[in-house]
Amino acid sequence: MTTTGSPALDARAIRAEFPMFVAPRPDGRPLHYLDSAATSQKPQVVLDAMNAYYRETNANVHRGVYEMAAEATDRFEFGRTAAARLINHPREALVLTKNATEAINLVAWAWGARELREGDEIVVTEMEHHSNIVPWQIVASMTGAKVLFAPVTPQGEVELDALRALIGPCTRMVAAVHVSNVLGTINPVREIVEMAHQAGALTMIDATQSVPHMPVDATSIGSDFLVFTGHKMLGPTGIGALAASPERLNAMEPFLGGGEMISDVTTEGSTWAEIPWKFEAGTPPIAEAVGLGAAVEYLEALGMDRVREHERATAELMINALGEVPGLTILGPTDPDRRGAAVSFTLDAVHPHDIAQFLDSKGVCVRAGHHCAKPLMRVLGTQSTTRASAHVYTTDEDILALQGALIECRSWFGA
Amino acid sequence: MGGLDDLYQQLILDHYRNRRGRGRIENASASVHEHNPVCGDECFLDILVEDNRIVEIRADGDGCSISQAAASMLTEVVADKDLNEALEIVEHFRRMMHGDAEPDEDLLGDAIALEGVAKYPVRVKCALLSWLALRDAIASYRETTAHGG
Numbered sequence: 055m056t057t058t059g060s061p062a063l064d065a066r067a068i069r070a071e072f073p074m075f076v077a078p079r080p081d082g083r084p085l086h087y088l089d090s091a092a093t094s095q096k097p098q099v100v101l102d103a104m105n106a107y108y109r110e111t112n113a114n115v116h117r118g119v120y121e122m123a124a125e126a127t128d129r130f131e132f133g134r135t136a137a138a139r140l141i142n143h144p145r146e147a148l149v150l151t152k153n154a155t156e157a158i159n160l161v162a163w164a165w166g167a168r169e170l171r172e173g174d175e176i177v178v179t180e181m182e183h184h185s186n187i188v189p190w191q192i193v194a195s196m197t198g199a200k201v202l203f204a205p206v207t208p209q210g211e212v213e214l215d216a217l218r219a220l221i222g223p224c225t226r227m228v229a230a231v232h233v234s235n236v237l238g239t240i241n242p243v244r245e246i247v248e249m250a251h252q253a254g255a256l257t258m259i260d261a262t263q264s265v266p267h268m269p270v271d272a273t274s275i276g277s278d279f280l281v282f283t284g285h286k287m288l289g290p291t292g293i294g295a296l297a298a299s300p301e302r303l304n305a306m307e308p309f310l311g312g313g314e315m316i317s318d319v320t321t322e323g324s325t326w327a328e329i330p331w332k333f334e335a336g337t338p339p340i341a342e343a344v345g346l347g348a349a350v351e352y353l354e355a356l357g358m359d360r361v362r363e364h365e366r367a368t369a370e371l372m373i374n375a376l377g378e379v380p381g382l383t384i385l386g387p388t389d390p391d392r393r394g395a396a397v398s399f400t401l402d403a404v405h406p407h408d409i410a411q412f413l414d415s416k417g418v419c420v421r422a423g424h425h426c427a428k429p430l431m432r433v434l435g436t437q438s439t440t441r442a443s444a445h446v447y448t449t450d451e452d453i454l455a456l457q458g459a460l461i462e463c464r465s466w467f468g469a
Numbered sequence: 470m471g472g473l474d475d476l477y478q479q480l481i482l483d484h485y486r487n488r489r490g491r492g493r494i495e496n497a498s499a500s501v502h503e504h505n506p507v508c509g510d511e512c513f514l515d516i517l518v519e520d521n522r523i524v525e526i527r528a529d530g531d532g533c534s535i536s537q538a539a540a541s542m543l544t545e546v547v548a549d550k551d552l553n554e555a556l557e558i559v560e561h562f563r564r565m566m567h568g569d570a571e572p573d574e575d576l577l578g579d580a581i582a583l584e585g586v587a588k589y590p591v592r593v594k595c596a597l598l599s600w601l602a603l604r605d606a607i608a609s610y611r612e613t614t615a616h617g618g
């Protein structure tokens with residue numbers, strides 16, 4: 055149990071700050087939104103900040119001499135500063151991208167495609183989202199490197215001894231997810247980074263599901279690369295981040311070329327801008343960066359410790375409530391101290407598609423499918439699962455509605 | 470809950486609970502394996518063809534109620550049909566699923582109950598999985614017989 059001393063989050067009060075939860079649905083159905091691991095809802099302050107940017111200071115960033123352009127640049131760069139502060143990372147080493155996927159691809163191409171050689175090894179875990187597998191497979195097939203998978207136990211934890219054994223002299227990169235989007239498992243990323251560094255390998259931590267829900271200190275994790283995505287942390291779509299060590303970024307060649315990322319361009323060749331702009335070609339997602347900054351301020355005002363405590367308590371409630379549903383099996387760790395509030399389960403032989411469809415008729419939104427983690431599905435011995443996931447606005451009623459709908463669902467499909 | 474009853478008509482639940490034509494055919498004239506990228510569900514479809522007719526058809530693999538019921542209905546509807554007729558039925562079903570055709574019960578049999586699925590784009594893929602597998606199976610049968618003599 056973590057005790058923070060400060061009062062718990064009031065999810066009901068928080069809901070009042072999210073337009074999605076304030077307006078009734080046209081057909082009168084309630085909205086029990088339990089798909090925040092796919093994308094979170096957005097508070098009014100985020101929408102307002104983006105709206106205000108377009109209404110008050112819309113101009114392209116970094117080049118304009120006039121005051122409004124300078125103001126646009128300030129608001130854009132504020133998004134970066136806020137995101138970097140949230141994870142305790144130097145702002146000049148935080149590259150803004152389109153999403154987490156693009157951030158991983160940036161590293162795969164700007165580092166991997168240039169540095170990897172035949173016989174080199176990239177170690178990932180079986181728990182990864184496809185976005186932390188496929189970019190490595192692509193650069194591996196170009197360079198002759200190999201992608202190795204560290205096994206995950208049937209209980210949904212990375213086998214650390216097996217991971218240690220896989221990391222060897224040929225390992226150039228170890229890529230691991232911080233919190234699993236399928237199982238909620240919290241991985242010991244500091245230990246994994248240390249393991250990799252001892253073997254002289256670099257590290258990529260996919261913090262997409264941790265940054266929105268718990269304090270994440272990128273400096274103390276010490277990974278060479280760490281990524282996250284705006285739309286899962288109460289911010290808009292179209293913005294994500296790569297937090298990298300400044301030395302790495304300085305040593306790397308650019309990913310995409312174009313405007314904004316250059317220092318000089320001649321017919322003979324070009325030189326690059328300083329980091330982080332060297333990795334931000336073209337007009338960036340300005341309004342989205344502004345929205346991300348507002349989302350970070352919103353989370354900071356709630357307090358990430360309290361956000362985590364709400365997450366932990368919600369995970370506990372969810373696991374207890376789901377445990378009472380006949381025929382239901384929870385996948386992944388059941389100790390709420392060791393997991394986030396993304397909970398995957400199966401319900402007898404009822405197919406996840408049918409479960410999700412039935413739940414929708416009760417106003418309960420959950421995800422059904424392979425959750426972009428097919429290697430993990432194979433480990434779990436299934437094609438697909440149903441997943442319920444929470445955020446700061448998730449209430450006890452949401453969980454009880456889920457529980458009730460699942461019990462009804464089972465008899466409807468005659469399981 | 471109106472929407473749910475529209476989608477999951479009794480006939481669908483009945484085919485789901487009592488699958489017809491399930492399993493594999495040992496000496497199949499053509500076999501195909503399809504999967505639904507959305508959920509990973511798989512379908513194995515075997516046909517036995519004699520004199521250009523489907524004399525036996527079986528579908529196997531796990532999936533949601535819609536995909537299971539659709540496979541079950543398919544095996545009934547196209548049994549003993551001429552290959553061209555079967556393709557015509559599949560095409561009609563495909564167009565119904567995309568909202569491009571008034572469903573014709575004479576062609577579709579029980580599968581007309583799946584009409585409501587057209588409103589749920591993600592589930593359309595579930596319903597179509599086995600039906601498109603049949604289309605591929607017939608194509609593959611024709612290719613091998615063309616090449617084989």
Ligand SMILES: Cc1ncc(COP(=O)(O)O)c(C=O)c1O
Pocket residue numbers: 091092153154155156183185186231233234235260262263283294426
């Ligand atoms: C663990 C994990 N990594 C990466 C991603 C990819 O995020 P995005 O689609 O925003 O790039 C997701 C989102 O589904 C995720 O859950």
